[in-house]
Structure formats: structure tokens, C-alpha cells
Amino acid sequence: METAEEDNLCFPQMLNVSCKRIVRPYFTAMLIHTLLYLLSLVTTVFNLLVIISIAHYKQLHTPTNFLILSLAASDFCVGLLMFFQILFVDGCWLLGDAVCIVYQLVSYIVTSASLGTIVLISVERYIAICQPLHYHTKVTDNRVRFCVCLSWFCSTLYNVIVLKDSVTQMGSFNSCYGECGAAINYFVGIIDILVSFLIPVTAISVLYIRVFIAVLTQVRAMRSHITGAKSHRAVLANKSELKAARTLGIIIVMFIICLCPYYILIIGQDTLFSTIIYLIYFNSCLNPVIYTFCYPWFRKCLKYIVTLQILQPGSSKTCILSSDK
DSSP, X not given: OHHHHHHTBSSTTOTTTBOXXXXXXXXXXXXXXXXXXHHHHHHHHHHHHHHHHHHHOGGGOSHHHHHHHHHHHHHHHHHHHHHHHHHTTTSOOOSXXXXXXXXXXXXXXXXXXXXXXXXXXXXXXXXXXXXGGGHXXXXXXXXXXXXXXXXXXXXXXXXXXXXXXXXXXXXXXXSSBTOOOOOOOHHHXXXXXXXXXXXXXXXXXXXXXXXXHHHHXXXXXXXXXXXXXXXXXXXXXXXXXXXXXXXXXXXXXXXXXXXXXXXHHHHHTOTTHHHHHHHHHHHHHHHHHHHHHHOHHHHHHHHHHHTTGGGSTTGGGOOOGGGGO
């Protein structure tokens, strides 16, 4: 009996303080690990391809694509973090308290940076659709780069403050040896829900509702025979912006759908909380798939990268967007 009990512990040599391992049938355990490793690999590789595509080809250096680059960077980090989360799928953290805190901190920062980028995308789409005449003066490459850097900096600073107790008192909040969790007190948790979820999601929803109304108005104008030829050309000029709004809208909706259960279960302290984390990871894998189906330029970049044409001299000046026109 003692041997069987020790086999179910994360650290058998520490019988009295070790956490218990989650025991699953061999086939189930192998299936879970295989699927999670595959998801992690796909997430990492495809988001890396998005990063390489936008960073390498100069024609893709637009404000919208810089925001997509920021989102891909956060999704790429999520893919890397997933390898560590897989080690914890059996309920045992074997890498020590220091690595645990770094993992928790980075995961919080990446999630916040993703949400910050989604807010910036909503603002950018709002200006592009609702204020098209002012877009090129309000939304410039330098301003977008500054906003992206500011978003990442604020995410880092904010989460360091939120996880201050866990950072300064590593391991002291774990109930057993082999546990990896973040310690957030009740009041900080309430503030975190407001700052990291309710306020940004509300802002995103309001902005995209206005974008949706503006899109419907433009579609009605495009179908109407009252408008003249000049205004008709103006509507056609915004067709790419409408397409971008639709694609990025899909990404935003999927992000919110995957994020909502996480915060709902924080409030409810549900036992499925750890499982829901993988829904957020799945969203990071889903974004490049959306790019593949909705952006011809990304499919073209994939072709150039796979065939190694990207290594040719002067390839950064290749015309990528010609097929989109």
C-alpha cells in the first residue's frame, strides 16, 4: 500500500509534503500529451511564420500589420509557454519555485499584452471605418509602434505589481510541494478582473458595434443607386478596409469567447479552471489559421518561406499584395 501511495506522489521521497499526481490510464495520458504537444508545436510554428512574414517583407509594414505582428508575438510566446504547461498536466510541477514564478509572470504578461493589442486593433479599425479621411494622419507607423511598445510595457509593469507577493515570497503560497500557482489577494483579484477583462472587453465591444454600424451603412450606400460615380469610387476604395475589419472582427470575437470562461471561473472558483486555460492556448493557435483563410498575402508568404525564396537577395522588396488587388 505504501509503495502504491508513493507512486501517486509528485515527489515520493517527500511523503508528507508532496502533491498528489493525477493518475490517468496510459492511453488517455499519451493521447492528452500528444494532442497538447501538437497544439503547442502548431501554435509556435505558425505564429513564427506570421512574425517572419510581416517583419521581412517591407510591403507588409503597415499599421494594421504591425498590430497583427504584436498579436502573433504574444501568441508565439503562448505556444512556448504551453510546453511548460504540459509538464504540469499531471498536477506536478517539477521545475522548482523560481521557474514557476517566471512562468506565471510571463503567462500573465502575454495574456495582458494580447488583450491590449486587441484593444488597439479595435481602435485602429474604428478610425479606418468611421473616420477614413483622418486615418492616415491619426494612424501612422510610428504611432502604432509606440502604442504597441507602451502596451507591452504597461502589461509587464501591471502584472509585476499584481504578482508582487508571489515574486517576493516564492513557494510560500503553495499548499504542497510540486504545486505551481499564483497568489493574488481578493481585492487585487477584483481590480484585475476590472482592468484585465471588464473594461477592455467593454471598450472593444463598443468600438466594434460602431464599426459594425458603419459597415452596414457603407454596404447600403454601395448597393444604392442614389450615390454618384465619385462617391461610388470612394466606397470601392474602402473595400480592403471593410475586409480587414471583418477578418480582425472574427479574431476579436474568438479571443473574447476563449477568454470569458477563464474570468468566469476565477469568480466562481470552479474546479475546471485549470482545464479552461487550454482554451486560451487554443485561441493562439486559431489566429494564424484565420490569417491563412482570410489573407491571401499570408498564403503567398508561406509559399515563399517554404520554397526558401525568402532567402534570395532583395526578397524583402517582393510585391506581396499584388494578388489582393
